[in-house]
Every structure is written in structure tokens, then in C-alpha cells.
Amino acid sequence: MKIFFATDIHGSEVCWRKFLNSAAFYKADMVVLGGDVTGKAMVPIVAGSGSWQLTWRGQEIRLDSKQELDDIVARIRNSGFYPAIVSQDELVHLGGNEDAVHERFEKEMIGSLDRWLDMADGKLRGGQIPCILNGGNDDIFEIDDVIEASPCVSFAEGKLMDLDGFSLVSMGWTNPTPWNTYREASEPELVKKIEDVAALVPDMGRAIFNFHAPPYGTGLDEAPALDENLRPMHGGAAMKPVGSVAVRDAILKHQPMLSVHGHIHESRAIKRMGRTLAINPGSVYGDGVLQGALLDLDPKKAKVSKYLLVNG
Amino acid sequence: MATEVSGTPTLFLRNATGLVRGWSVRDSIIYACLSTNVVTLGIYEFSFQSFIPKGQLLTSILISAVWVSFLCVAYAGLIVTIPRAGGDYVWQTRILGSGFGFVLAVTGWWFILWLWAPIYGNILSVELFQPLWATLGSPSGATWFASHTGIFVVSLITIVLAGVFVSLGMAGYARVQKYCFYAGLVGFLVVVGLLLFHSHGSFVSSFDSQAHKIFGVNGAYAATNAGAAKSGYAAPAFGFGPLGASMLLIPMMMFYLLWPNWGSTLYGEIRGAGDFKRVFTGMFGGLWITVLLSVVFLLAVTKTFGNDFYNNSNALYWSAYYGGKIPAAIPIWPYPVMFAGWLVHNTAFQAILILLMSMWFFAWVGTLFLSSSRVIFAAAFDRVLPDRAAEVSEKRRVPLYSLILMLLPAVILSAFYAYSTTFASYTLDATLVIAVTYLFSAIAVVILPWRKPDLWKASPASRFKLFGVPVVPVAGVVTIGLLGYNLYEWLHNSAYGVNNKDSLYYMAGMYVLAIVIYVVARLVRKRQGIDLGMINKEIPVE
Numbered sequence: 001m002k003i004f005f006a007t008d009i010h011g012s013e014v015c016w017r018k019f020l021n022s023a024a025f026y027k028a029d030m031v032v033l034g035g036d037v038t039g040k041a042m043v044p045i046v047a048g049s050g051s052w053q054l055t056w057r058g059q060e061i062r063l064d065s066k067q068e069l070d071d072i073v074a075r076i077r078n079s080g081f082y083p084a085i086v087s088q089d090e091l092v093h094l095g096g097n098e099d100a101v102h103e104r105f106e107k108e109m110i111g112s113l114d115r116w117l118d119m120a121d122g123k124l125r126g127g128q129i130p131c132i133l134n135g136g137n138d139d140i141f142e143i144d145d146v147i148e149a150s151p152c153v154s155f156a157e158g159k160l161m162d163l164d165g166f167s168l169v170s171m172g173w174t175n176p177t178p179w180n181t182y183r184e185a186s187e188p189e190l191v192k193k194i195e196d197v198a199a200l201v202p203d204m205g206r207a208i209f210n211f212h213a214p215p216y217g218t219g220l221d222e223a224p225a226l227d228e229n230l231r232p233m234h235g236g237a238a239m240k241p242v243g244s245v246a247v248r249d250a251i252l253k254h255q256p257m258l259s260v261h262g263h264i265h266e267s268r269a270i271k272r273m274g275r276t277l278a279i280n281p282g283s284v285y286g287d288g289v290l291q292g293a294l295l296d297l298d299p300k301k302a303k304v305s306k307y308l309l310v311n312g
Numbered sequence: 313m314a315t316e317v318s319g320t321p322t323l324f325l326r327n328a329t330g331l332v333r334g335w336s337v338r339d340s341i342i343y344a345c346l347s348t349n350v351v352t353l354g355i356y357e358f359s360f361q362s363f364i365p366k367g368q369l370l371t372s373i374l375i376s377a378v379w380v381s382f383l384c385v386a387y388a389g390l391i392v393t394i395p396r397a398g399g400d401y402v403w404q405t406r407i408l409g410s411g412f413g414f415v416l417a418v419t420g421w422w423f424i425l426w427l428w429a430p431i432y433g434n435i436l437s438v439e440l441f442q443p444l445w446a447t448l449g450s451p452s453g454a455t456w457f458a459s460h461t462g463i464f465v466v467s468l469i470t471i472v473l474a475g476v477f478v479s480l481g482m483a484g485y486a487r488v489q490k491y492c493f494y495a496g497l498v499g500f501l502v503v504v505g506l507l508l509f510h511s512h513g514s515f516v517s518s519f520d521s522q523a524h525k526i527f528g529v530n531g532a533y534a535a536t537n538a539g540a541a542k543s544g545y546a547a548p549a550f551g552f553g554p555l556g557a558s559m560l561l562i563p564m565m566m567f568y569l570l571w572p573n574w575g576s577t578l579y580g581e582i583r584g585a586g587d588f589k590r591v592f593t594g595m596f597g598g599l600w601i602t603v604l605l606s607v608v609f610l611l612a613v614t615k616t617f618g619n620d621f622y623n624n625s626n627a628l629y630w631s632a633y634y635g636g637k638i639p640a641a642i643p644i645w646p647y648p649v650m651f652a653g654w655l656v657h658n659t660a661f662q663a664i665l666i667l668l669m670s671m672w673f674f675a676w677v678g679t680l681f682l683s684s685s686r687v688i689f690a691a692a693f694d695r696v697l698p699d700r701a702a703e704v705s706e707k708r709r710v711p712l713y714s715l716i717l718m719l720l721p722a723v724i725l726s727a728f729y730a731y732s733t734t735f736a737s738y739t740l741d742a743t744l745v746i747a748v749t750y751l752f753s754a755i756a757v758v759i760l761p762w763r764k765p766d767l768w769k770a771s772p773a774s775r776f777k778l779f780g781v782p783v784v785p786v787a788g789v790v791t792i793g794l795l796g797y798n799l800y801e802w803l804h805n806s807a808y809g810v811n812n813k814d815s816l817y818y819m820a821g822m823y824v825l826a827i828v829i830y831v832v833a834r835l836v837r838k839r840q841g842i843d844l845g846m847i848n849k850e851i852p853v854e
């Protein structure tokens with residue numbers, strides 16, 4: 001059985017489209033997206049009478065036709081940002097109101113995800129190609145119900161899923177980050193969450209851990225060291241491990257066949273941890289490239305027979 | 313959180329991982345300043361001026377720096393378009409394709425670093441061990457460090473040091489680097505101060521007395537000038553011309569000025585024009601601080617040592633080293649820092665000054681194998697190298713196999729370098745091979761707007777235009793000119809020690825090795841059912 005695993009596309013529409021095409025492109029039997037589906041930024045486009053204005057990547061742009069508007073909206077979406085068409089009054093309101101921004105973000109995220117799931121229906125042949133999605137620490141909880149409601153995509157958080165005899169268990173929570181994101185928990189809390197899902201696994205020899213946080217100190221979790229102002233230290237030259245100790249200990253304790261991770265985009269890496277093959281394919285969603293892992297699972301030998309990191 | 317232009321929000325950000333702020337430009341400048349290291353690489357390379365006898369160092373440095381400034385623009389454009397946090401291997405393979413990128417990356421960022429190890433070892437010998445032992449009253453110890461075995465032993469020390477720093481990781485070393493940089497800068501200012509506040513006459517008498525005290529040489533200053541003249545060398549009068557000969561020094565100056573982009577990288581996902589300026593300023597600032605220090609150093613040396621003496625001492629040393637009949641008055645490499653220290657007749661001061669200036673070396677040696685380790689890990693993750701190449705031992709956190717791949721060939725080449733004067737003359741091969749890798753990066757910059765138009769349009773680099781023409785691809789063209797010129801001269805002019813048959817075989821061997829590794833990997837993986845050709849194949853969007 002061949003699985004394509006990708007992660008951390010953060011609202012990039014081009015990466016989502018590629019993800020939907022990945023099963024056919026790589027001849028994969030199923031596709032898994034490991035979390036952090038939603039974007040991080042929203043670009044306001046101010047609607048005037050017959051024209052629109054925005055600042056995109058530092059450049060002030062005026063759009064005079066619907067075609068120009070559609071083009072820039074597509075570019076913004078492909079970069080992982082949300083275009084938010086607003087009136088001048090709405091923009092002023094958003095500028096001074098954190099709750100209003102939060103609300104608008106939520107609306108854009110849900111709206112975008114809805115559109116994405118509609119696209120999925122066609123691309124995944126109405127659910128014939130299994131597609132599994134999970135939340136990551138940057139994803140708001142409101143997306144869970146949206147994914148659950150999709151007819152062709154399965155939401156994996158906290159569940160055991162049977163993949164032709166292999167058991168997939170998923171957890172999108174991570175150890176605390178400096179950004180205080182949505183699905184963060186202390187290491188002891190993570191231990192509990194992991195043990196809850198691990199307890200569902202009938203045979204660890206055929207288990208796949210789909211945990212968003214990478215294991216600590218394994219090379220799958222190297223991020224730039226930051227100072228207290230969130231600036232990379234030493235000109236960006238210094239990296240440090242920022243993964244989860246609970247995830248590392250759980251892998252070493254349970255020794256699943258495979259463990260797939262994301263969260264730390266810069267840390268595209270593979271690590272053997274005893275019997276377990278641990279992988280973080282990394283992410284460069286901002287470049288419109290879908291990084292992922294092609295994983296061939298041998299059901300007879302209960303092992304990953306082939307694997308390859310790809311930049312699709 | 314919102315960012316604003318003229319009081320109006322233009323972008324809203326929410327709480328999300330990785331939204332980092334731009335790093336300190338000062339740190340970036342320090343890094344670039346260390347990579348274009350005026351003391352470790354610059355002063356060493358200045359000593360080869362006699363290979364282009366009429367060439368003017370000042371002129372060649374200034375022209376080189378202006379030219380390399382375009383490389384800073386080109387690289388800044390690439391870095392903000394495709395951030396290369398994953399290392400240059402990732403970046404090269406993505407733009408140029410898997411096989412081509414692999415060959416260029418492993419030759420330019422890994423194999424050629426094997427040669428840099430003994431070059432660094434030799435520099436550590438001539439800028440620390442030899443002058444320190446001489447200063448501490450052991451001229452025989454100093455000359456031992458200049459011997460074949462001495463150079464080999466110091467190369468081994470260098471390799472071990474670099475290996476340890478790679479194993480410890482950059483986080484700790486980056487802090488050490490900064491302290492070393494400031495200490496080295498203090499040393500540099502002391503040297504310049506000594507040269508400015510002492511007269512030429514005072515230097516001549518100090519030089520003669522210290523040379524007599526340490527090496528038992530009488531009238532060393534006059535003997536040096538006479539020896540150089542006898543060997544057929546005449547130093548050019550201090551100035552800026554002739555331009556043609558000075559242009560021929562540029563391929564030598566690349567040995568130290570071609571690296572302001574060595575460590576530049578970028579993090580964060582919300583990129584703007586500010587990021588381009590920040591990355592560019594880091595490289596450009598570091599480059600031009602190095603140039604400033606070089607100019608100050610050469611002016612101060614000219615004032616106090618005398619232009620003729622400085623060039624004569626270097627010319628005579630290298631003439632004797634390569635078998636010339638006239639021996640150098642001072643039997644070790646004429647380290648200007650040691651000579652400046654002789655102005656103060658105090659052994660402790662002289663030793664401390666040499667140690668302080670050695671901080672320039674220690675601030676940079678830890679990065680010697682950094683790019684190599686990144687390339688090896690990335691190639692192993694791409695399944696081109698065996699998986700073991702990226703293994704890190706659980707207990708000691710040491711990347712044992714990658715260390716072997718980096719250090720063992722470096723030890724073997726160090727032996728060649730130390731025991732074969734001919735092989736040691738291939739020093740500029742180390743610059744040439746990296747220049748080839750840079751050349752293709754510069755080509756990538758030029759074709760980027762056509763090859764990856766969406767990426768280019770989204771890049772802050774595409775916004776910088778002059779008379780409506782995008783600056784970055786134009787800078788790429790100028791960079792191609794710089795590298796093309798240097799490659800032409802290296803390969804056509806025998807003064808650089810590069811274009812002889814054995815040197816060319818040596819460099820060609822590295823490219824052949826890289827191609828063989830890639831082809832074998834493709835075949836072996838194919839037999840295992842893994843198609844390496846898939847790694848960088850783009851998934852269709854529609």
C-alpha cells in the first residue's frame with residue numbers, strides 16, 4: 001500500500017490542489033495531510049466604486065477590473081493568505097478591533113476550507129481515494145466540524161483508523177510554542193493525549209503515529225533559535241531542537257512501525273528511532289511547492305518497504 | 313496583529329507558529345565579515361601579490377568588492393525568493409534539477425571543503441603556531457610548524473576542531489563566534505594603532521633587533537629587500553595602476569572576497585521588501601567592512617613597514633618556498649601582525665597580540681564543515697546517499713558517518729597538501745570549484761523570472777527596478793561576468809597554480825565522483841523500486 005503524506009500547507013491553495021492531485025500523480029492508494037491546514041495572514045482588499053485597492057507584499061495595488069481582482073485573489077490564496085474584500089469602513093473597524101479581526105479570520109478560514117472540501121469531492125473520485133486530514137496547533141477548533149462533515153475526507157484527530165490492516169492514530173497538539181497557538185499542551189498533558197490514542201492500537205508493529213509535533217532532539221525538530229522578541233539569533237545561523245519530549249518518549253516506548261510529523265517547516269528529515277521510522281517532510285508552502293513523503297507499506301512484513309521525500 | 317501603511321491596516325496576522333521577526337542585521341554583517349575574513353584569508357592572500365608582480369592590491373580589492381556587490385544583490389534576490397533554511401543543496405536541486413543540483417552542490421559545498429581543511433590548517437600554522445613559537449623564543453619550533461609534518465599536524469588540529477564544532481551545533485558556536493569577532497577586532501585595532509603611531513625608522517630598527525634576537529639574523533630589513541631584488545622581484549610603486557595587472561589580481565582576491573553570501577539565510581513566512589534589504593545589507597555590509605579593514609591595513613603597513621618591504625618580504629618567502637635559490641631573511645611566513653608586535657619590545661605583549669588576532673581564525677573555523685554536513689544530510693534524506701550518512705548517535709549526539717565522509721578525505725588531502733609543494737599550489741582550486749557552483753546560481757537568478765514566474769512575481773525581489781528593469785536578474789548577469797572572468801583567468805593564466813594538468817585532473821575528479829555517486833544512487837534505488845527522478849517533479853495544479 002502506498003501513502004502520500006504531506007503537512008503544514010497553511011492555507012496555500014496551490015498546495016491543496018497539488019495535494020488533491022498527489023494520489024494520481026504518485027499512484028498513491030491514499031493521502032494524508034498532517035495538520036496546520038489554515039493560513040496565518042489575511043490581506044484586506046478595499047472595494048470602491050468599480051475598483052479595489054490593496055497592499056500586497058509591500059506594493060500598493062489598484063485594480064480596475066474583475067479579472068484583475070480574480071488574478072490577485074488567486075495569487076493571495078496560492079501564497080497561503082486569505083483575501084478579505086472589505087469596505088473602507090469595515091477596514092477601519094477591523095483595524096481597531098481584535099475581536100472583529102478574529103471573527104473575520106474565522107469566516108475566511110471556514111469559507112476557504114469549505115471551498116477546498118468541495119474541490120476534494122471531484123478530485124478524490126467522491127471518496128474512492130481515501131483522504132485523511134487532521135488539525136495542527138495553528139488550526140482553530142472550528143475547522144474540526146467542517147472536516148468531519150465532509151463526505152470524502154476523514155477527520156483523524158484522536159481516532160484509530162484502519163488502513164488495510166495498518167492502524168493510524170492522530171494527534172494535532174504540540175508542546176507550547178512562543179506564539180501561544182490553539183492546540184498546545186504541556187508535556188505531561190501530551191503524554192496523556194498520546195497514551196489515550198496509543199491505547200486504541202491493537203498492534204504497534206502495524207501502527208502509524210500521525211502526531212503533528214516532531215519528537216524532540218531527533219533532527220526532525222530543528223528551528224532557528226529565537227530571542228525574547230522572536231528574532232532569529234546570531235543572524236539566523238543558530239538552530240535548536242524544539243520538538244516534544246512526550247512524542248519522542250512515546251515513540252521510543254511503543255515503537256510503532258512509522259511515525260509522521262510536521263510543525264517545524266525547516267526540519268525536513270528522516271530518523272530511525274529503534275524500530276520506528278520517523279519522518280518530517282517539512283513545508284515550503286509559501287513557495288507553492290508541496291513537500292511530502294511517499295511511503296510504501298508492506299502488509300506481509302509489517303514494515304515501511306520504501307520511502308522517499310518529494311518536492312511536488 | 314495588523315501591519316499598516318499610512319495608518320491603514322494592510323495585513324492582519326493571527327497567532328501562528330513561525331511568525332518570526334527579522335533578525336539583527338548587525339549579526340548578519342558580523343557573519344559576512346567573518347566569512348570574507350580579512351585576517352585569516354585576506355592578509356594570507358595579499359602575500360601572493362608577487363605572482364602578478366605589477367598588480368596593485370588596493371586596486372584589485374576595490375574592483376573586486378564592487379563586482380562582488382552585484383553577487384550580494386543576486387543572492388539576496390534568490391534568498392528572499394526561495395529561502396534556503398534547509399541548506400544550499402535543497403536550493404540548488406530545486407532550481408537546477410536533482411542531478412545537476414546534486415553535482416554542483418556536493419562539489420561546491422562538500423568535496424572542495426576537503427581541500428579547504430589543509431588550507432585552513434596552513435593558515436593556522438602561519439598565523440598562530442609559527443609566529444607564536446618564534447615570539448616565545450623557539451625559532452626551531454616555529455620552523456617545525458612550517459615543515460611538512462608541522463603543516464600536517466596543524467591541519468589535523470584544524471580538522472578535529474571543525475569536526476567538534478559541527479558536532480556541537482551552531483547554537484553554542486555562534487555565541488563563541490561573536491566573542492571571537494570582537495576580540496579579533498580589538499587585535500586588529502591594536503595592530504593598526506601600532507603601525508600608525510610608530511615611524512618607519514622605528515619599525516626598521518625594531519624589525520632588525522627582533523629578527524636578530526629571535527632568528528639570529530643581522531640586518532634583516534635590508535637583507536629582505538636585497539634578497540627580493542636578487543630573486544628578480546621589484547615591488548610596484550604604491551598607487552592604483554596599472555589597471556591591467558591589477559585586474560589579474562582579482563582572481564586571487566576572490567580567495568577572501570567571494571564569500572559574503574556564505575551564511576545568509578532567511579526565516580519567516582511573511583516576507584516583504586524589508587527582508588530583501590535586510591539580507592542584502594548583511595552581505596553588503598560585511599563585504600565592505602572587510603574592504604575597509606583591508607584598505608586601512610594596507611595603508612598602515614605601507615606607512616610603517618614601507619610598501620617595498622611588505623611586498624618584498626612576501627615575494628622572497630614564496631620564492632624560497634617554491635625552490636628559489638635566495639633564502640628568506642626570516643625563515644617563517646612574514647606575518648605582518650608579528651612584525652607589528654615587534655614594535656613593542658615585550659614578549660608577553662607580542663604573544664597576546666598574535667593570540668588576539670588568531671580569534672579571526674577561531675571565529676570561522678567552526679563553519680568549515682557546516683555546509684558539508686547540511687549537504688550530506690539533505691542528500692541522505694533524498695536517498696542519494698545511504699541513510700546512514702544522516703545518522704546521529706543517540707548517546708553522544710555525534711553524526712558519526714557524516715563526520716567520516718567529511719573528515720577522512722580531508723585528512724588524506726591534508727597529507728598531500730603538507731607533503732607536496734605542488735599540491736599545495738592548487739590552493740585556488742578551492743575557490744574555483746565554489747565559483748563554478750556560484751556561476752550556476754547566478755544563471756539561476758537570471759532565468760528565475762522565466763523558469764518560476766509565479767515564485768518570482770510573489771518575491772519581494774521582483775519589486776526592485778531601475779528604469780523599469782528588475783535589478784536582481786541584471787545583478788545576476790554582472791555576477792556571471794565576474795565569475796566568468798575569474799574562471800577564464802584561472803584556467804588560462806598559470807600564475808594562479810590552477811591550470812596545470814594535475815590540478816585540472818584533481819578538480820575534474822571531484823565532478824566525476826559526484827556524477828558517479830548520483831548515477832549509482834539512481835541505479836541502486838531503481839533496483840529497490842525507488843525513482844529518484846520523482847524527488848523534484850512538480851505535481852500538476854489543475
